[in-house]
Amino acid sequence: MSPIAAANNDSSIKLEIRNLACVRDDRVLFDALELTLESGEVLLIEGRNGSGKTTLLRTVCGLLAPSEGDVLWSGEPIRKLAEEYTRDLLYIGHKPGIKEDLSGVENLRIASVLDGVELDEQTAWEALERMGLAGHEDLPTKVLSQGQKRRVALARLLVSRARLWVLDEPFTALDKTAVGFLQSIIQKHVENGGMVMLTTHQEVSLTQGEVRRLHLGRKGG
Amino acid sequence: MFRTFRWIVKRDLVLALRRRSDIFTTLFFFIIVVSLFPLGIGPEMETLRLIAPGVVWVAALLASMLALERLFATDYADGTLEQMMLTPQPLFLLVLGKVVAHWLVTGLPLVVMAPVLGLQYDLSFDALRVLVLTLLLGTPVLSLIGAIGAALTLGLRGGGVLVSLLVLPLYIPVLIFGAGAVEAHASGLGGAGHLYLLGAISVLALFFAPLATAAALRVSME
Numbered sequence: 001m002s003p004i005a006a007a008n009n010d011s012s013i014k015l016e017i018r019n020l021a022c023v024r025d026d027r028v029l030f031d032a033l034e035l036t037l038e039s040g041e042v043l044l045i046e047g048r049n050g051s052g053k054t055t056l057l058r059t060v061c062g063l064l065a066p067s068e069g070d071v072l073w074s075g076e077p078i079r080k081l082a083e084e085y086t087r088d089l090l091y092i093g094h095k096p097g098i099k100e101d102l103s104g105v106e107n108l109r110i111a112s113v114l115d116g117v118e119l120d121e122q123t124a125w126e127a128l129e130r131m132g133l134a135g136h137e138d139l140p141t142k143v144l145s146q147g148q149k150r151r152v153a154l155a156r157l158l159v160s161r162a163r164l165w166v167l168d169e170p171f172t173a174l175d176k177t178a179v180g181f182l183q184s185i186i187q188k189h190v191e192n193g194g195m196v197m198l199t200t201h202q203e204v205s206l207t208q209g210e211v212r213r214l215h216l217g218r219k220g221g
Numbered sequence: 222m223f224r225t226f227r228w229i230v231k232r233d234l235v236l237a238l239r240r241r242s243d244i245f246t247t248l249f250f251f252i253i254v255v256s257l258f259p260l261g262i263g264p265e266m267e268t269l270r271l272i273a274p275g276v277v278w279v280a281a282l283l284a285s286m287l288a289l290e291r292l293f294a295t296d297y298a299d300g301t302l303e304q305m306m307l308t309p310q311p312l313f314l315l316v317l318g319k320v321v322a323h324w325l326v327t328g329l330p331l332v333v334m335a336p337v338l339g340l341q342y343d344l345s346f347d348a349l350r351v352l353v354l355t356l357l358l359g360t361p362v363l364s365l366i367g368a369i370g371a372a373l374t375l376g377l378r379g380g381g382v383l384v385s386l387l388v389l390p391l392y393i394p395v396l397i398f399g400a401g402a403v404e405a406h407a408s409g410l411g412g413a414g415h416l417y418l419l420g421a422i423s424v425l426a427l428f429f430a431p432l433a434t435a436a437a438l439r440v441s442m443e
Contacts, residue, residue, distance in 0.1 A: 061307055064443055087309035095300025101239040102232075113228045114308040114315075140239075 013074045013088075014038045015060070015164060015195060020069035022055050029055050030216055031068070039163075039193040042186065042211045044200065051217025053199040054094065057168050060197065061091045073164075087116060090162035092170060096153040100142035104128050104152045107141060111156050119159055127158040132178060147173040157185050165189060167198040225310045229318030230325075237326045243291060248330045251284040255338045266343045273342035274352060274403035281331050281356060282392050285363040288327040289388070290381050292319065292371045293438070303442060312435040320368050320431065328360035344403075351406045351416075355399040358419040365430035366391050372437035394422060 014036055021031035029052030037043050045053050058064045060071055062078050062085065071078045078085045098107040105124045112119040128137045131151045141149055150173045157165065165186075171179050179202065186196050237244055258276050259269055296302035296319075305315050335356050336349045344352065370388035374380035402415035 063303055063306065083309045083311065086307050089307060091304070091307050093300060093303065095298075095303070097300040097304040099232075099236060099299060099301060101236050106232075106235070110228060110232050111304065113225060114305060114310055116309050118224070 013163060015197075016072040016075075017060070018070045018072060020056075020059065020071065021067045022052060022059060022064070023067040024052075024055060033069070035214065037164075037195050037197060037212075039195060040190050040210075042190055042196045042198070043214060044198060044211055045214050045216060046199075047216035053216055054168055056216065057091070057093070057166050057197065057199065061089060061166055062086070063091075088163045089166065090115070090156065090160045090164070091166045091168075092153055092156070093168045096149050098141050098149060098152050101140055103138045103140055104133055104144075104155070105137050107152055108155050108159065112159055115156075115160060115162070117159065117161060123159065127155045128152070130158060130181075131155045132181070147175060147178065150174055151178060154182060157182075157189070163194050165194065165196045165198075167196065167200075169199055169201075171200050171202045222310070222314060226314055226318045229315050230322045233319055233322030234325065237322065243288070244326050244330070247284050247288045247327045248334065250287055251280050251331050252334060252338065254280040254283065256341060259341045269342040270344060270348075270407070273339060273344050273348075274355075274400040276342075277335055277338065277352060277356075278359075278396050278400040281335075281360060282363065282389065282396060284331060285327060285360065285367060286385055286388065288323070289367040289371045289384055292323050292368055293375050294371075294380075297375050297441075302438070306438065306442060312438065313431040316368065316372075316434045316438070317431040320364050320434075323368075324361050324364040328364055331360060332356045345407075348403055348407055351412050352403050354416060355402045355412075355419060358416065358423050359395045359399040362395050362419075362423050362426045363392060365426040366395075368434045369430055369437055372434045372441055375438070375441040395419070398422070 016037075017033055017035040020033040020035075022029045033056075035043070045056060047053050055064060059066050062071070065079075073081055073085045073088065097111070098104075102110070105121060105128065108124045108127060109119050109121070112124075125137050128134075128151075131154060133148060133151055133155070136144060136148060141152055144152070150170075154170065170182060174182065186198075190196060255277055258272065262268060262272075293302060296305070306312060308315075332353060335353055339349045339352055367384070367388050370384045370391075373387065374383045377383060398415045398419045402412035402419065405415055406412035
């Protein structure tokens with residue numbers, strides 16, 4: 001892991017949002033958005049329901065094309081970087097992104113392979129155990145509770161090598177212990193020079209590094 | 222890169238095996254449609270021999286249409302599809318993996334069943350061999366072209382009907398050369414020409430369809 005940690009500290013890598021605008025169904029969700037996110041920073045996006053938080057995150061991931069403006073990753077537009085950018089990106093959205101017919105271990109392993117890291121079974125078991133799923137690792141995820149499914153999805157954070165984490169409401173459905181654990185993972189990622197962009201209604205407490213805030217939704221509210 | 226492809230194929234096969242009813246629906250639909258014709262038309266060997274290739278091929282087209290909707294719909298619903306688009310793997314490769322798995326589950330059983338069903342139509346051993354060969358070359362094309370339609374109609378209401386309207390016209394060349402090969406063989410002309418063309422269509426579809434499907438998926442996800 002050391003070369004990756006070293007690469008993580010490379011300060012030239014940053015996410016820049018230039019003059020970004022997004023229009024959905026003739027409604028301007030946000031426009032002229034300017035933002036830079038550097039290594040070791042957490043960006044907390046706030047705003048009412050429907051203010052465009054998820055849209056912004058999906059635009060940053062490249063799932064949505066912006067109406068105007070650019071998203072740049074170390075100076076290059078993400079559309080152009082394509083696979084080079086997605087290698088550095090980990091997105092966990094509203095949809096859990098896990099197959100209900102597969103077990104937690106299978107889900108985690110296939111997700112890792114797609115992320116470009118082959119994970120042996122042992123590591124996958126350990127990651128799920130750390131996520132508080134001991135005893136449920138090899139059950140089909142459809143029998144798990146909402147919060148446990150969420151934990152399976154979030155277990156990817158433990159094995160990921162991505163620099164930029166984009167998390168859409170990661171704390172929903174989690175209990176207190178899991179929320180605390182997730183915060184500590186985020187903290188650790190930031191300390192290693194990673195970047196995190198997230199939406200949440202909970203307070204994120206980090207002792208080190210900076211939590212920046214962006215408030216969306218000045219239009220129409 | 223090949224490793225990712227293998228993982229995707231394996232994943233989709235495991236998923237299909239855990240939902241076996243889906244596999245059997247397609248296969249039984251094919252078997253029933255093909256078996257209904259001899260019952261409806263009666264035991265006129267001459268007529269049956271004549272219509273056999275056409276009936277088997279049309280039934281194969283419809284059966285493969287049935288299965289298309291599931292190709293991307295479940296992955297779309299649970300968010301695994303958007304995760305696939307955010308991986309450093311080329312999307313067309315993942316698409317190809319999914320299509321291959323889809324064909325193994327829905328196309329290959331049709332190829333295997335076809336000779337048994339062909340017996341009801343009093344086809345000779347030779348004609349059956351050509352029929353199986355055409356299905357072997359043609360059904361992958363059905364899955365490949367169908368994937369484009371499935372990707373385009375992803376997340377739309379009434380996508381199933383729309384897929385048929387989009388995709389069935391594109392199946393026509395496969396139908397013509399597929400059924401034509403058996404007829405040409407039966408009439409003594411030899412079906413080689415038809416088979417070569419079918420093979421060429423397969424290769425073209427194998428190359429272009431995953432690229433087109435990947436592009437269609439990106440559009441559908443927005």
